Amino acid sequence: xxxxxxxxxxxxxxxxxxxxxxxxxxxxxxxxxxxxxxxxxxxxxxxxxxxxxxxxxxxxxxxxxxxxxxxxxxxxxxxxxxxxxxxxxxxxxxxxxxxxxxxxxxxxxxxxxxxxxxxxxxxxxxxxxxxxxxxxxxxxxxxxxxxxxxxxxxxxxxxxxxxxxxxxxxxxxxxxxxxxxxxxxxxxxxxxxxxxxxxxxxxxxxxxxxxx
Numbered sequence: 001x002x003x004x005x006x007x008x009x010x011x012x013x014x015x016x017x018x019x020x021x022x023x024x025x026x027x028x029x030x031x032x033x034x035x036x037x038x039x040x041x042x043x044x045x046x047x048x049x050x051x052x053x054x055x056x057x058x059x060x061x062x063x064x065x066x067x068x069x070x071x072x073x074x075x076x077x078x079x080x081x082x083x084x085x086x087x088x089x090x091x092x093x094x095x096x097x098x099x100x101x102x103x104x105x106x107x108x109x110x111x112x113x114x115x116x117x118x119x120x121x122x123x124x125x126x127x128x129x130x131x132x133x134x135x136x137x138x139x140x141x142x143x144x145x146x147x148x149x150x151x152x153x154x155x156x157x158x159x160x161x162x163x164x165x166x167x168x169x170x171x172x173x174x175x176x177x178x179x180x181x182x183x184x185x186x187x188x189x190x191x192x193x194x195x196x197x198x199x200x201x202x203x204x205x206x207x208x209x210x211x212x
Contacts, residue, residue, distance in 0.1 A: 002075075003082035003146060009212045010069060010083075011090045014062055015097060016208050018055040020201025021194055022048045022102040028193065029109025040189075042182030045106045045168065047190045052098025059094040063087070082146050089150025096157030103164035106179070119163055127156035 025048035032041045066084045075083065107115045130141075130152035137143030144151060167173075174180040 003079050004086055004149065006073065006075070006079075007070075007083040007086040008090065009208070011087055011094075013205065013208050013212050014059055015094060016205035017198070017201040018052060018059075018098055019101055020204045021197035022052050022098050023105065024048070024193060024197030024200050025102050025105040026109040027196070029105050033110045038176050039178040040182075041106065041109075041177040042168075042173070042179035043184075043186055043189055044182075044193070045102060045179070046182050046184065047186060047193045048102030048105065049099050049165070050185050051190065051193065052102050053095060055098065056095030060091050063091050085145075085147040086150045089147050090153060092151065093154025093157040096154065096159075096161040099161035100157060100164050103161065103168055106164070106168045106173075106177075115167070119160060119167075123156045123160040123163070126159065127153055130155060 025045050028044040029041050032038065032044065066087050067080075070080045070083045070087070073080075073083075104116050104119070107113070131149050133139045133141040134144045134148030134152045135146075137148075142148070168179045
């Protein structure tokens with residue numbers, strides 16, 4: 001528990017800035033929706049999705065710094081070894097976390113919060129089930145311990161991200177909100193997202209760094 005708490009906090013620190021930017025897609029969606037400009041909504045959400053995917057390899061590369069980071073904390077070697085395992089496993093799910101946050105904005109920005117609640121609750125329960133399987137070696141899974149817990153979270157996050165994207169690409173959403181035709185990188189919209197969402201992510205980053 002000691003290792004899981006500290007490792008997850010460090011993981012969340014490196015996620016904060018891009019997570020804040022991806023979440024800011026919610027603002028663009030709500031503005032376009034309120035103004036009855038429905039077609040740009042899909043394009044706005046996809047800029048956040050592409051941003052999350054671009055940042056993911058950088059977060060995964062932070063796994064190389066794990067021994068140095070947790071050594072700075074001065075924890076006992078046995079705890080530090082578990083922290084490194086958990087942190088590295090969680091990093092595989094960073095992209096899923098960012099993409100699901102971005103794609104969820106398609107619903108939350110239009111006030112469809114019930115869908116977000118259902119999807120998030122389902123995959124939280126799936127995470128618990130995978131934890132039980134992957135930590136203790138049940139249902140044919142290897143006995144992974146804390147590392148298994150990290151991989152269970154990573155898999156749940158990616159499955160949640162895929163689910164949100166598939167829901168967003170339903171036929172009626174493609175026609176009304178341009179969720180398929182907007183599946184491209186638009187540098188002007190991409191820049192706007194990071195320009196306005198960056199300070200939001202930075203504020204979250206400073207808060208979480210202080211707590212950590």
